[in-house]
Amino acid sequence: MTKEDFQKLWTLNYPDTVPISYLFKHDYTDRWFRIHSLPESKRYPEDENEWQVLLSRQNEIITDLFGLEPPILIVTGEYNWGDDRQIHITDEEEIFKQFSFVRLDNIELHKIDAEQYDEPDIYRPAFAQTIWKPNYHDKLLREIANDNTRVFFISFDKKVIVAPYDGGVDFVLKDSLTKENFKNKYRQWLSEREDGY
Template identity: 85%
Template sequence: MTKEGFQKLWTLNYPDTVPISYLFKHDYSERWFRIHSLPNSKRYAEDESEWQILLSRQNEIITDFFGLETPFLIVAEEYNWGDNRQIHITDEEDIFKPFSFVRLDNIELNKIDSEEYNEPDIYRPAFALTIWKPKYHDNLLREIANDNIRAYFISFDKNVIVAPYDGGVDFILKDITTKENYKNKYRQWLSEREDGL
């Protein structure tokens, strides 16, 4: 897929937001829900048994959405604050080296939120095509869960965004009915908070 192909599909499917994962739950709140990766909403795994719970939950629900051997896109999220602070640089992260990334246009974060970001702050998304297989992406899920990298998954064919983070996974589904069905199915993994966070 080319950069232009991605941008066309993004505009067609998600016209009310830009490809930055923390915005999804606000811009598509009616289609959003979140699961927590560990019991009692624990944020980080501390031993291998907790890692097994986290990875088991994430693999189960992502497989439910994507299916087996399904093509999907990884969108790596790079943030560059000013001239001297950078995190999650795709070219420098070993976890990203097996994938062939296509860079999207830089986004000036100050234009998204002028109160939160300064003028030099830049967000640089890049995407790569891969296949979903249970357990195949566990190392990537671990890195995201430890907040070492930031990335999310998208299937335009299935109209779903899967955005793991350090604590759980956010989902943007095709409509409210689909969201409510999955929320009910995975209700034991939901937050107890009223706002779903």
């Protein structure tokens, strides 16, 4: 898949946002929901038993959404705060060495949130092709759960975004009915907060 292919599919499927995962819950509230990775909304695992609970939950629901061994994309990137640093997270982090990333156009962050970002601040997204299968990405899921990196998975074919973070997983599904069906199926893993966070 080329950069142009990705951009075309992104604009077609997600015209109201950019490929930065923390924005999804604001830009697609009708199709978004979240599960927590550990009982009682505990944020970080403290032992191997809790890691197994986290990985079991995440693998179960992600496999339920994607299916077995479909082609998917992983999307990540790095922030640049206006200086001349040339940081390339996809080249420098060991966890990403197995993937072949394609860089996307820089995102000018001040155009998204002028209060939070200055004019030179940019985000450099990149994507790579892979597959989803249970436990295949456990090492990456552990890094995300430890807040060492940020990645989301996407299937344009299934219209599913899966965005793990340190504490749980955000999902954007194809429509609100599908979202409600999955929310109900995994209701024991939902946040108890009114806003679903």
